[in-house]
Amino acid sequence: MTVTDKQIQADYKNRINRVFEFIDENLESDLSLNTISEIAFFSPFHFHRIFKFITGETLNEYITRRRIEKSALDLLHKNISTTEIAHKFGYSDNSSFSRTFKKYFGISPTEFKKQNPNRHSKIRQLKSKNGQEYPDYEKYICVINNLKNWIKMNAKIEIKEMPKMDLAYVSSIGSQNLESAYGKLMQWATPKGLMNDQTKMITIYHDSFKVTEANKVRMSASILLNKPVETDVEIGLTSIEPGKFIVGSFEIGLNEFEKSWTGLFVWMNENGYKKADREPFEIYHNNFNEHPQRKAIVDFCIPIE
Numbered sequence: 146m147t148v149t150d151k152q153i154q155a156d157y158k159n160r161i162n163r164v165f166e167f168i169d170e171n172l173e174s175d176l177s178l179n180t181i182s183e184i185a186f187f188s189p190f191h192f193h194r195i196f197k198f199i200t201g202e203t204l205n206e207y208i209t210r211r212r213i214e215k216s217a218l219d220l221l222h223k224n225i226s227t228t229e230i231a232h233k234f235g236y237s238d239n240s241s242f243s244r245t246f247k248k249y250f251g252i253s254p255t256e257f258k259k260q261n262p263n264r265h266s267k268i269r270q271l272k273s274k275n276g277q278e279y280p281d282y283e284k285y286i287c288v289i290n291n292l293k294n295w296i297k298m299n300a301k302i303e304i305k306e307m308p309k310m311d312l313a314y315v316s317s318i319g320s321q322n323l324e325s326a327y328g329k330l331m332q333w334a335t336p337k338g339l340m341n342d343q344t345k346m347i348t349i350y351h352d353s354f355k356v357t358e359a360n361k362v363r364m365s366a367s368i369l370l371n372k373p374v375e376t377d378v379e380i381g382l383t384s385i386e387p388g389k390f391i392v393g394s395f396e397i398g399l400n401e402f403e404k405s406w407t408g409l410f411v412w413m414n415e416n417g418y419k420k421a422d423r424e425p426f427e428i429y430h431n432n433f434n435e436h437p438q439r440k441a442i443v444d445f446c447i448p449i450e
Contacts, residue, residue, distance in 0.1 A: 155379035
């Protein structure tokens with residue numbers, strides 16, 4: 146691939162990042178191909194092909210999936226009716242929302258909520274995603290208690306007001322691509338003098354592994370900025386807005402991340418907090434490769450209302 150080809154590809158990804166942000170902020174609106182292609186400064190025909198190439202999905206498939214997955218998370222975390230959720234995500238009536246939801250998850254929104262009780266919502270995996278039966282009640286309670294003990298033993302949890310954080314980021318679709326996204330970010334940041342022992346790296350999760358397939362989860366591999374910077378085409382700028390967060394501080398192995406996140410959400414529900422409509426993220430405080438036991442020192446941050 147020539148330098149020019151790489152620049153064109155990076156420019157395309159940068160434009161698609163703008164599209165991701167616009168879709169996230171306007172899921173309740175009419176997101177037509179013409180509207181979205183204007184955001185990316187492409188013709189509709191050209192945009193359709195580029196979007197499918199970068200994401201592996203057509204625009205309609207992507208928007209429908211985002212709406213249904215976001216609605217599933219609302220069913221888990223918010224005490225609102227399916228009718229309210231349907232309207233929130235741009236469905237004209239409850240029946241069209243229910244049909245689309247059932248096509249995606251294999252059960253109706255009402256059944257989904259029954260099978261995933263809100264206060265322990267992060268524990269149960271969806272049968273349609275992993276093909277497993279739900280555990281019986283005793284096993285279920287045992288899992289909950291194990292997670293509570295895990296959090297008690299391994300996490301220091303605080304409720305913190307956090308300031309605005311300005312970030313440079315590279316977008317990653319699929320957990321398998323996160324490492325290369327960080328590689329691109331560091332390649333850009335190092336010659337600018339942005340990488341040192343104090344540099345904080347942050348992963349923002351725009352999707353939840355509980356309702357989104359791992360190869361479609363969108364993440365932002367980011368570094369915290371302490372000064373204004375000019376970016377190249379593939380590097381985006383974003384901010385984490387100030388607000389209240391549950392911050393769980395851990396020192397864990399890489400295979401313990403999922404258990405830690407799940408346990409922290411159980412702690413959130415058990416203690417009566419509600420997740421806000423903002424993305425959770427991780428802040429890393431070390432290079433796990435340099436830790437004698439290859440452990441990550443990391444803060445897990447859940448935005449709350």
